[in-house]
Amino acid sequence: MxxxxxxxxxxxxxLAATLVLAAMGVVTLYSAVNADATAAPSRxxxxxxxxxxxxxxxxxxxxxxxxxxxxxxxxxxxxxxVLMLVAVLLMGKAAGGSRRWLAxxxxxxxxxxxxxxxxxxxxxxxxxxxxxxxxxxxRELIWPMAITGLPFVLIVRQPDLGTAMxxxxxxxxMTFFVKIERRTTIGILAFGAVALPVxxxxxxxxxxxxxxxxxxxxxxxxxxxxxxxxxKIAIGSGMLTGKGFLQGTQNALRFLPEQHTDxxxxxxxxxxxxxxxxxxxxxxxxxxxxxxxxxxxxxxxFGIILAVGLTAMIFWHVAINIGMVMGLMxxxxxxxxxxxxxxxxxxxxxxxxxxxINIRMRRxxxx
Amino acid sequence: xxxxxxxxxxxxxxxxxxxxxxxxxxxxxxxxxxxxFQLQVVQGEEYRRLSENNCIRLQxxxxxxxxxxxxxxxxxxxxxxxxxxxxxxxxxxPVASTLKRLAASVGLDLEALKQTAERARSGYRPVxxxxxxDRDLLAAVEARRWDLPGVMVEVKALRRYVHGDSxxxxxxxxxxxxxxxxxxxxxxxxxxxxxxxxxGIEKTCEHLLRGEPGGRQVEVDAxxxxxxxxxxxxxxxxxxxxxxxxxxxQAVAERSLxxxxxxVVAVDPDNGEVLVLASRPGxxxxxxxxxxxxxxxxxxxxxxxxxxxNKAIQATYxxxxxxxxxxxxxxxxxxxxxxxxxxxxxxxLRYGNxxxxxxxxxxxxxxxxxxxxxxxxxxxxxxxxxxxxVDRLARYARSCGLGSRTEVGLDxxxxxxxxxxAWKKSxxxxxxxxxxxxxxxxxxxxxLVTPMQMAMMIAAIGNGGxxxxxxLVRAVESADGRIIEQxxxxxxxxxxxSARHLALIQEGLWQVVQGDRGTARGIRLxxxxxxxxxxxxxxxxxxxxxxxKAEVADYLKDHAWFVAxxxxxxxxIAVAVIVEHGEHGASAAAPVARAVIQAYLDPExxxxxxxxxxxxxxxxxx
Numbered sequence: 011m012x013x014x015x016x017x018x019x020x021x022x023x024x025l026a027a028t029l030v031l032a033a034m035g036v037v038t039l040y041s042a043v044n045a046d047a048t049a050a051p052s053r054x055x056x057x058x059x060x061x062x063x064x065x066x067x068x069x070x071x072x073x074x075x076x077x078x079x080x081x082x083x084x085x086x087x088x089x090x091x092v093l094m095l096v097a098v099l100l101m102g103k104a105a106g107g108s109r110r111w112l113a114x115x116x117x118x119x120x121x122x123x124x125x126x127x128x129x130x131x132x133x134x135x136x137x138x139x140x141x142x143x144x145x146x147x148x149r150e151l152i153w154p155m156a157i158t159g160l161p162f163v164l165i166v167r168q169p170d171l172g173t174a175m176x177x178x179x180x181x182x183x184m185t186f187f188v189k190i191e192r193r194t195t196i197g198i199l200a201f202g203a204v205a206l207p208v209x210x211x212x213x214x215x216x217x218x219x220x221x222x223x224x225x226x227x228x229x230x231x232x233x234x235x236x237x238x239x240x241x242k243i244a245i246g247s248g249m250l251t252g253k254g255f256l257q258g259t260q261n262a263l264r265f266l267p268e269q270h271t272d273x274x275x276x277x278x279x280x281x282x283x284x285x286x287x288x289x290x291x292x293x294x295x296x297x298x299x300x301x302x303x304x305x306x307x308x309x310x311x312f313g314i315i316l317a318v319g320l321t322a323m324i325f326w327h328v329a330i331n332i333g334m335v336m337g338l339m340x341x342x343x344x345x346x347x348x349x350x351x352x353x354x355x356x357x358x359x360x361x362x363x364x365x366x367i368n369i370r371m372r373r374x375x376x377x
Numbered sequence: 378x379x380x381x382x383x384x385x386x387x388x389x390x391x392x393x394x395x396x397x398x399x400x401x402x403x404x405x406x407x408x409x410x411x412x413x414f415q416l417q418v419v420q421g422e423e424y425r426r427l428s429e430n431n432c433i434r435l436q437x438x439x440x441x442x443x444x445x446x447x448x449x450x451x452x453x454x455x456x457x458x459x460x461x462x463x464x465x466x467x468x469x470x471p472v473a474s475t476l477k478r479l480a481a482s483v484g485l486d487l488e489a490l491k492q493t494a495e496r497a498r499s500g501y502r503p504v505x506x507x508x509x510x511d512r513d514l515l516a517a518v519e520a521r522r523w524d525l526p527g528v529m530v531e532v533k534a535l536r537r538y539v540h541g542d543s544x545x546x547x548x549x550x551x552x553x554x555x556x557x558x559x560x561x562x563x564x565x566x567x568x569x570x571x572x573x574x575x576x577g578i579e580k581t582c583e584h585l586l587r588g589e590p591g592g593r594q595v596e597v598d599a600x601x602x603x604x605x606x607x608x609x610x611x612x613x614x615x616x617x618x619x620x621x622x623x624x625x626x627q628a629v630a631e632r633s634l635x636x637x638x639x640x641v642v643a644v645d646p647d648n649g650e651v652l653v654l655a656s657r658p659g660x661x662x663x664x665x666x667x668x669x670x671x672x673x674x675x676x677x678x679x680x681x682x683x684x685x686x687n688k689a690i691q692a693t694y695x696x697x698x699x700x701x702x703x704x705x706x707x708x709x710x711x712x713x714x715x716x717x718x719x720x721x722x723x724x725x726l727r728y729g730n731x732x733x734x735x736x737x738x739x740x741x742x743x744x745x746x747x748x749x750x751x752x753x754x755x756x757x758x759x760x761x762x763x764x765x766x767v768d769r770l771a772r773y774a775r776s777c778g779l780g781s782r783t784e785v786g787l788d789x790x791x792x793x794x795x796x797x798x799a800w801k802k803s804x805x806x807x808x809x810x811x812x813x814x815x816x817x818x819x820x821x822x823x824x825l826v827t828p829m830q831m832a833m834m835i836a837a838i839g840n841g842g843x844x845x846x847x848x849l850v851r852a853v854e855s856a857d858g859r860i861i862e863q864x865x866x867x868x869x870x871x872x873x874x875s876a877r878h879l880a881l882i883q884e885g886l887w888q889v890v891q892g893d894r895g896t897a898r899g900i901r902l903x904x905x906x907x908x909x910x911x912x913x914x915x916x917x918x919x920x921x922x923x924x925x926k927a928e929v930a931d932y933l934k935d936h937a938w939f940v941a942x943x944x945x946x947x948x949x950i951a952v953a954v955i956v957e958h959g960e961h962g963a964s965a966a967a968p969v970a971r972a973v974i975q976a977y978l979d980p981e982x983x984x985x986x987x988x989x990x991x992x993x994x995x996x997x998x999x
């Protein structure tokens with residue numbers, strides 16, 4: 011029978027934050043693709059609304075099945091995801107120099123997006139059983155490293171460095187959360203400090219160049235560096251209250267690269283100013299704090315650790331994307347959750363919110 | 378197992394860990410918020426100013442395209458500066474009145490300008506109003522610069538083909554990149570509107586010649602004038618390509634062909650380096666610079682002599698009597714004949730119920746293989762054809778490199794055709810007929826070869842049997858002179874012939890020119906022995922036709938072949954010449970080969986002869 015506590019503990023705040031972000035996303039996207047009056051009108055924002063509806067479906071799916079049931083199925087889900095990642099490399103659809111898409115019947119899926127969630131599930135399941143207040147020592151971290159490393163390497167091979175890095179960051183966040191024993195931490199850091207220069211020495215010239223450009227976009231003044239300058243001009247010129255809807259000139263004149271995906275925040279900040287930018291940041295902050303709250307209110311380790319992993323995923327996307335367009339971070343192709351155009355990222359993040367709601371709903375039900 | 382003494386995590390512990398996480402999140406968001414404040418509030422004014430005119434722009438810097446040089450490092454292709462009249466629509470506002478002033482002040486057609494301006498894809502990308510303007514227009518625009526906002530003169534390097542239509546098929550030409558080429562991925566870094574090599578060396582060496590574009594970030598004022606340069610990335614100039622061609626020899630070959638359609642290929646028999654790659658008629662690649670106009674293009678395409686076709690590698694011809702080299706080789710190697718074997722030539726040979734004629738109606742009498750080659754006796758080779766059969770012949774033809782591409786490294790190379798019985802069966806559904814063994818033996822069946830293939834074959838005959846891959850590029854050098862790539866000889870294979878039999882063939886070829894009854898004895902040079910073989914490729918079948926001495930329309934006249942190497946003992950040059958509708962190899966093609974050989978091996982004598990033949994340059998003797 012339907013448990014009434016499920017509804018009572020439903021996290022309406024998470025749902026509301028999602029909807030607010032979605033609304034801001036559609037409005038900004040409309041401007042991003044239609045502000046240039048001379049160009050043909052674009053219907054990308056309508057397409058994105060279809061993605062939102064599908065995302066809501068993913069969200070509902072995310073909280074319908076008891077997450078404890080998901081815990082039991084986690085190894086299966088993880089294996090399926092790894093198999094799909096292998097399949098992508100073998101027979102995926104190539105676009106723009108990398109293979110990321112896999113055709114499942116009529117739909118294309120991006121297994122690397124799913125990997126973010128399945129790695130979080132798999133690690134949460136493992137850590138929940140093993141966690142102690144002492145923290146993990148190196149030997150105990152071998153299995154988590156394998157869990158993360160396998161999909162990580164497969165995603166790097168596509169190559170999709172942005173997503174691979176996200177998977178790594180999610181895993182690191184969860185691992186630091188369940189604590190690494192202190193001497194182990196020091197040991198790992200010391201090893202890294204020694205290994206890095208050695209690895210650097212063996213890199214080829216163009217590889218070094220790529221990494222340096224990644225760290226300092228100004229080294230590539232005609233590519234990444236130029237994009238960041240234009241993005242900073244767009245954001246800065248929005249000033250306190252913005253230029254107004256459809257009035258962003260940097261945006262309208264296509265001075266921004268990928269204005270509807272990775273650089274969507276620049277469009278928003280140009281048109282809605284500091285006020286709009288801060289509003290977006292606050293809504294994201296609420297979403298993330300609520301995510302951590304779900305963890306705090308859960309009563310069993312799997313729920314807590316999974317909630318932390320899912321929240322970390324949203325946090326890193328937001329921090330890296332907004333940090334990048336404001337020139338604080340290296341230029342990486344990471345979308346802004348809920349706002350950037352793109353179906354697979356949207357569905358993944360909304361599925362992730364659905365899982366958070368799931369954990370919250372069943373905080374008393376889960377054994 | 379030993380874990381029981383470790384404290385398991387409880388709710389308090391998790392809460393403490395979560396508080397730590399919360400702290401990290403808060404710090405991150407505070408940093409993001411502060412950065413936003415800094416950009417939009419503290420520096421907002423400055424960024425607003427920069428955005429008003431979209432002051433920061435990106436300007437491309439084109440890399441200088443590499444030069445193309447001949448083997449003596451003589452310049453064949455380089456770049457010349459040209460001036461384009463361009464307009465940045467955003468800075469030229471209001472565009473209509475700016476264009477009107479421009480049209481009025483420098484005398485350009487307003488309607489044409491308007492139409493061009495409308496093609497602008499973005500308000501910030503300069504649109505070319507008029508390309509390659511002359512100095513008068515340049516001066517006029519510069520003088521009225523302050524009255525013409527957004528209008529600028531842009532310097533652009535254009536390709537210059539120093540020798541006009543000489544070696545045009547080899548050098549190729551440039552053209553605007555097409556949508557398919559952009560999408561194909563073969564030209565990374567190219568954008569719409571870029572010019573790329575479309576044909577010849579310009580195309581096959583595109584990746585070497587192109588270089589890497591640079592660019593600069595500039596800040597401009599409201600009139601589009603650059604106030605300051607923020608950052609610059611220099612363009613990397615393209616590499617220079619040094620060809621194996623000798624431009625002077627190339628010019629000799631082209632001059633010798635005159636107004637005839639045809640081709641000349643000369644190679645170094647010791648390494649396969651191509652010294653001459655001439656095809657006539659040619660075209661002037663300079664006409665393609667900046668886009669060829671429709672009439673000129675139509676004229677080139679509709680010309681019955683196909684000036685756009687590189688006849689040295691794209692056109693195929695029946696090898697005719699030059700093929701007798703292959704037939705002789707097959708006969709000797711297969712043991713069908715030996716050095717002493719003789720056949721009697723009465724001027725014709727009956728086979729089945731047909732009579733096959735020799736070109737010499739009176740007959741050659743009894744002759745051996747050396748004499749048969751030097752006098753090009755058809756009947757002798759009919760006998761060989763009957764005994765060998767088409768398939769055995771084909772094996773030897775293939776070992777000489779016929780029927781497959783020479784891989785000279787230019788596009789559109791034809792493989793030619795060496796027929797076999799199986800080929801005919803699958804192609805036409807009809808079995809090979811015995812009588813066809815006769816015509817195939819004298820190179821008049823389905824056989825098709827390119828002049829390049831024949832040059833490589835005769836080079837191999839001359840050098841003792843080594844078949845080389847023809848080389849066109851001697852070296853690739855960076856703009857500052859470093860060697861990037863160096864060409865080298867590539868051996869494709871060896872001709873399937875023993876030294877003893879090859880010597881017999883060489884003796885026959887020597888007698889073609891140096892012998893008393895040789896078919897090309899008229900082209901002898903003082904002090905240099907030439908070995909060669911004539912050929913007359915029928916454009917139309919001979920059977921049933923009346924005496925061909927009668928006037929025949931030009932396009933029905935036979936093609937003239939001559940293949941040769943010299944000096945006979947240690948050849949330094951091998952040549953293949955085809956003169957379309959030249960009628961006789963000895964009279965039309967052999968003199969061209971002679972001129973090339975003489976110019977290469979004895980340039981002084983060649984100069985002296987030229988002075989006698991043409992005392993008044995520019996006036997051809999009757």
